[in-house]
Amino acid sequence: MKGHFVLNRAHLSYWLRQLRKDADLIGPLRSTDGDIIFSSIENIHDIELDCPASIPSPKEFIFPQKEEMFRFSDKGVSSKSNGERRVIFGVRSCDISAIALLDRFYGELYEDSFYMDRRRNTVFISIACNTPDPTCFCIGLGTGPFLKSGFDIQLTDLGNRYLVQAGSGEGLKIIRRFRHLFQKPEKTDFDDQYEAMLSSQSGFEKRITLETVRQKIITAKVEDSFWESVALRCFQCGGCVYECPLCTCFNVVDWKEDKDKGVRMRLWDTCMFKGFTKMAGNVLPAEKQIMRTKRWYFHKLLYYPEQFGKFGCVGCGRCTITCPGRIDMAAVANKLD
Amino acid sequence: MKNKNRQNRKGLYLPAKVEILDVVDMTSDVKLFKLERPKSFYYSPGQFLMVSVWGAGEVPISITSTHEIRKDIELCIRKVGAVTSALHSLTAGDYLGIRGPLGNRFPFEEAFGKDILFVAGGIGIAPLRSLINLVSEQKEKFGKIALIYGSRNPSEVLFLDEILRWRDEGIDVYLTVDVKTDPWKYSTGLVTEHLSKQRISFKTCHSYICGPHVMIKAVMRDLSLMGMPAENIITTLEAHMKCGVGKCGHCYTDGKYVCTDGPVFNYTEIKQFGMSNP
Ligand SMILES: Cc1cc2nc3c(=O)[nH]c(=O)nc-3n(C[C@H](O)[C@H](O)[C@H](O)COP(=O)(O)OP(=O)(O)OC[C@H]3O[C@@H](n4cnc5c(N)ncnc54)[C@H](O)[C@@H]3O)c2cc1C
Ligand code: SF4
Ligand code: SF4
Numbered sequence: 001m002k003g004h005f006v007l008n009r010a011h012l013s014y015w016l017r018q019l020r021k022d023a024d025l026i027g028p029l030r031s032t033d034g035d036i037i038f039s040s041i042e043n044i045h046d047i048e049l050d051c052p053a054s055i056p057s058p059k060e061f062i063f064p065q066k067e068e069m070f071r072f073s074d075k076g077v078s079s080k081s082n083g084e085r086r087v088i089f090g091v092r093s094c095d096i097s098a099i100a101l102l103d104r105f106y107g108e109l110y111e112d113s114f115y116m117d118r119r120r121n122t123v124f125i126s127i128a129c130n131t132p133d134p135t136c137f138c139i140g141l142g143t144g145p146f147l148k149s150g151f152d153i154q155l156t157d158l159g160n161r162y163l164v165q166a167g168s169g170e171g172l173k174i175i176r177r178f179r180h181l182f183q184k185p186e187k188t189d190f191d192d193q194y195e196a197m198l199s200s201q202s203g204f205e206k207r208i209t210l211e212t213v214r215q216k217i218i219t220a221k222v223e224d225s226f227w228e229s230v231a232l233r234c235f236q237c238g239g240c241v242y243e244c245p246l247c248t249c250f251n252v253v254d255w256k257e258d259k260d261k262g263v264r265m266r267l268w269d270t271c272m273f274k275g276f277t278k279m280a281g282n283v284l285p286a287e288k289q290i291m292r293t294k295r296w297y298f299h300k301l302l303y304y305p306e307q308f309g310k311f312g313c314v315g316c317g318r319c320t321i322t323c324p325g326r327i328d329m330a331a332v333a334n335k336l337d
Numbered sequence: 338m339k340n341k342n343r344q345n346r347k348g349l350y351l352p353a354k355v356e357i358l359d360v361v362d363m364t365s366d367v368k369l370f371k372l373e374r375p376k377s378f379y380y381s382p383g384q385f386l387m388v389s390v391w392g393a394g395e396v397p398i399s400i401t402s403t404h405e406i407r408k409d410i411e412l413c414i415r416k417v418g419a420v421t422s423a424l425h426s427l428t429a430g431d432y433l434g435i436r437g438p439l440g441n442r443f444p445f446e447e448a449f450g451k452d453i454l455f456v457a458g459g460i461g462i463a464p465l466r467s468l469i470n471l472v473s474e475q476k477e478k479f480g481k482i483a484l485i486y487g488s489r490n491p492s493e494v495l496f497l498d499e500i501l502r503w504r505d506e507g508i509d510v511y512l513t514v515d516v517k518t519d520p521w522k523y524s525t526g527l528v529t530e531h532l533s534k535q536r537i538s539f540k541t542c543h544s545y546i547c548g549p550h551v552m553i554k555a556v557m558r559d560l561s562l563m564g565m566p567a568e569n570i571i572t573t574l575e576a577h578m579k580c581g582v583g584k585c586g587h588c589y590t591d592g593k594y595v596c597t598d599g600p601v602f603n604y605t606e607i608k609q610f611g612m613s614n615p
């Protein structure tokens with residue numbers, strides 16, 4: 001099949017080392033306190049291949065938590081481009097599905113040049129999930145554990161080898177450049193991939209489709225008392241928003257370095273904070289927590305589907321891991337299902 | 338009222354540097370800024386700019402001038418906080434940054450041949466002024482035109498000379514204040530108390546409203562009860578904005594971005610979303 005290859009397990013680190021020669025190689029590492037984080041790879045063998053979801057999601061490499069928009073001085077403004085080439089390895093299927101949606105969000109109508117510059121210079125190598133975490137529910141949303149499209153390169157771990165699928169021109173390019181490392185796949189390779197997929201699908205503890213929840217909200221079957229009970233448990237920590245691969249909001253601040261020069265920055269922001277919508281005259285459109293809780297869920301469950309035909313959730317389970325109040329997407333969906 | 342404006346591909350967030358040509362004091366806390374208009378900068382009534390003062394920040398401000406009439410850009414700005422105070426400290430010859438024009442515009446072609454009612458409260462006159470001046474240039478295309486403008490007290494009335502000129506040119510003008518202080522020869526009371534006095538045909542009239550949130554809400558409801566079709570009742574909304582281009586999420590309410598889906602909405606759209614909260 002076109003765009004399908006096999007890579008011997010022993011050749012993976014060689015390939016990555018070659019890719020690192022003209023791009024920053026980023027992948028999942030275990031931090032000193034045990035969390036999985038995406039970071040530049042110094043030593044290929046540090047890459048964690050069997051690990052739970054990273055916290056935060058890899059969205060920070062295309063939409064950084066804090067970024068310089070431009071510098072200003074009395075002479076005017078200047079902005080540097082984000083031209084550095086990057087290969088991000090070991091990304092999960094759900095995160096790739098999230099990035100495909102972020103591409104539309106930041107790219108449509110008005111194009112966000114900061115995001116798109118980074119995006120155009122980034123190639124993702126994702127790994128289909130053979131063993132889902134207990135918190136994962138991508139299977140009910142079609143955003144994982146194996147993807148049919150939307151990736152640059154998808155690897156499936158078949159033990160001694162990987163089935164390699166190219167899903168974009170950029171992906172194909174970085175395979176073709178090292179053609180000698182890849183073989184043509186046999187029928188058994190596809191059979192083994194199919195088996196891996198079935199075994200993964202049977203491993204999900206959570207089976208949630210958000211469609212029932214959406215229907216219930218649209219038909220006004222969910223009363224405010226339900227959202228009140230969710231809001232009551234919110235600590236307003238913003239964790240769910242920061243960790244979610246599909247939360248996109250930001251704040252903009254000016255930083256003065258000198259009398260007449262400085263920098264304008266943008267920083268992740270969260271609609272869970274009261275001041276997020278504050279207006280002149282100290283009007284607070286979302287003063288009560290219930291309004292902000294509803295805003296977050298309605299955005300993901302009603303308005304994302306209206307705007308993009310997809311939920312604003314890919315079932316990565318990070319809000320489940322993060323929320324100290326245990327009122328994450330999966331918990332809410334379970335209660336309403 | 339979808340915004341079809343697909344501009345600004347590169348440098349979406351980079352402001353253009355423009356010179357302040359003149360600053361006029363209007364009231365104790367409102368100033369009128371006249372800015373140089375960059376080449377190939379076209380705007381329509383209802384649109385706004387993101388205005389930057391380096392180091393202080395960026396805020397959304399409606400354009401109060403009318404493209405067809407003036408060569409500069411006028412902004413009418415009330416001092417309420419950090420950025421607007423920084424703006425107020427600038428004078429002619431200083432520079433500021435602008436991005437835009439952003440947002441959709443007031444639809445007014447639909448009002449050809451029909452009566453028009455403008456209802457403004459406080460600084461809400463600023464975005465309406467852009468449309469009123471455009472409409473008054475082509476009065477023959479419309480039926481009766483009326484303006485009700487409410488202010489807190491006589492010293493806060495904005496653009497009084499211009500409003501009196503509109504009146505002389507044939508627009509029915511009703512000025513009203515909440516509190517009568519100085520010698521004041523016009524009305525008192527809320528704008529809603531003057532709606533029924535208008536000699537216009539409510540069933541076909543088009544209305545454009547801007548002012549404080551509570552005023553907009555009350556006027557829209559009353560006009561609707563008086564038989565004005567919801568699609569003809571048009572307002573421009575305010576929201577906290579950080580980007581103006583549908584990305585930062587601050588202005589987002591019930592599935593709409595005030596910055597790109599609006600800021601101009603009609604009553605049908607407003608009943609479907611927004612305004613439910615505050
Ligand atoms: C589409 C649009 C058009 C507007 N047109 C005008 C105009 O023509 N003239 C005018 O004087 N004002 C206008 N405003 C309001 C103006 O943007 C705010 O008064 C201004 O942002 C306050 O900024 P600040 O830094 O001076 O105040 P701050 O020091 O930030 O705070 C003062 C108050 O303003 C609120 N505020 C802060 N940032 C924003 C923001 N980005 N948007 C809304 N409220 C905010 C704060 O929460 C606080 O209550 C408009 C707003 C919008 C959305
Ligand atoms: S809502 Fe929760 S589960 Fe869904 S994508 Fe965001 S963090 Fe993941
Ligand atoms: S993670 Fe939980 S507690 Fe924290 S803001 Fe989100 S919902 Fe509230």
Ligand code: FES
Nearest residue numbers: 581584585586596
């Ligand atoms: S102002 Fe940023 S999304 Fe509307």
